Amino acid sequence: MSKPSTHDNRTAPARLQVSFLTSAPSLAKCPQPTGPEVAFAGRSNSGKSSVLNRLTGNRRTAKVSKTPGRTQLLNFFDVKEGGRVVDLPGYGYARAGREAQQRWQSAVNEYLSYRDILAAVVLVTDIRHPQQPYDTELIGWSAESQLPLLLLLNKADKLKQGARMKALQGVRKTVACFPQVNVMCFSAFSGLGHTEALAIISAWLKGPRSRKR
Ligand SMILES: Nc1nc2c(ncn2[C@@H]2O[C@H](COP(=O)(O)OP(=O)(O)OP(=O)(O)O)[C@@H](O)[C@H]2O)c(=O)[nH]1
Ligand SMILES: [Mg+2]
Numbered sequence: 088m089s090k091p092s093t094h095d096n097r098t099a100p101a102r103l104q105v106s107f108l109t110s111a112p113s114l115a116k117c118p119q120p121t122g123p124e125v126a127f128a129g130r131s132n133s134g135k136s137s138v139l140n141r142l143t144g145n146r147r148t149a150k151v152s153k154t155p156g157r158t159q160l161l162n163f164f165d166v167k168e169g170g171r172v173v174d175l176p177g178y179g180y181a182r183a184g185r186e187a188q189q190r191w192q193s194a195v196n197e198y199l200s201y202r203d204i205l206a207a208v209v210l211v212t213d214i215r216h217p218q219q220p221y222d223t224e225l226i227g228w229s230a231e232s233q234l235p236l237l238l239l240l241n242k243a244d245k246l247k248q249g250a251r252m253k254a255l256q257g258v259r260k261t262v263a264c265f266p267q268v269n270v271m272c273f274s275a276f277s278g279l280g281h282t283e284a285l286a287i288i289s290a291w292l293k294g295p296r297s298r299k300r
Contacts, residue, residue, distance in 0.1 A: 102144035104167035110160035114197035122170035123206035131177030137275035170292035214240035
C-alpha cells in the first residue's frame with residue numbers, strides 16, 4: 088500500500104465538477120436562480136470556454152473553436168459543490184454580423200446588469216492584447232457594481248517568462264485603483280494559474296447568495 092500523502096487537499100478541489108444545465112438566449116430565458124453564479128466574460132476568442140474546460144479538467148465541458156463567435160448563448164453549468172458557472176458569448180467579433188453581435192451583446196449586458204445572483208466575474212483576456220476597450224469598461228463596471236473580478240491574462244504559454252511578467256506588471260499597474268480586481272497569468276493549455284484561479288472561484292461559489300444592489 089502506498090504511503091498516505093501529508094499534503095491536505097481537502098479545502099482546495101483539484102477541479103470544478105460541473106454538469107451542463109441549460110443554454111439561454113436572453114436574461115428572461117435564464118434558469119431559475121439558485122446558488123451564486125460566476126460568469127466567464129471576455130472578448131471573442133480570448134479563451135473563455137478553454138479556461139472553463141481547464142478548470143473542470145474536461146475538454147468537452149464547453150465548446151472551443153478556432154473560429155471566433157463559437158459561444159452564442161449563455162451556457163449554465165451546475166457546480167457539484169454548489170452554485171453555477173456561466174460561459175458567456177464573447178464580445179468584439181466583427182464578422183458575426185451587426186444584428187447577431189447586438190443580440191449577444193444585449194443578452195450579456197442584461198445578464199451582467201440584472202442577474203441578482205451573480206457573485207463574481209472571471210474576465211478572460213489574451214495576454215498579448217489585454218485591456219481592449221470593452222474589457223476596461225467591464226472592469227469599471229465591476230467596481231461600480233461592487234462585484235469581484237478575476238482578470239485572467241490567458242494564453243500565457245504564448246509568451247516567454249520575461250514578457251509574461253512585463254505584461255502582468257503593466258496590467259497590475261493600470262488596475263491598481265480597483266481593489267476588487269485580482270490579476271493573474273493563466274494558460275488554458277499548460278494549466279498555469281489553474282490552482283490559484285480555482286481557489287478564488289471556489290470561494291466565490293461558496294459565498295453569499297446575491298450581490299448588494
Ligand atoms: N495557446 C493557447 N491557445 C488558447 C488558450 N486558450 C484558448 N486558446 C485557443 O483560442 C481559441 C479560442 O478559444 P475558445 O475557448 O473557444 O475562446 P472563447 O473566448 O470561448 O471564444 P468565443 O466562444 O468565440 O467567444 C481556440 O483556438 C483555443 O484553442 C491558451 O491558454 N493558450
Ligand atoms: Mg466560448
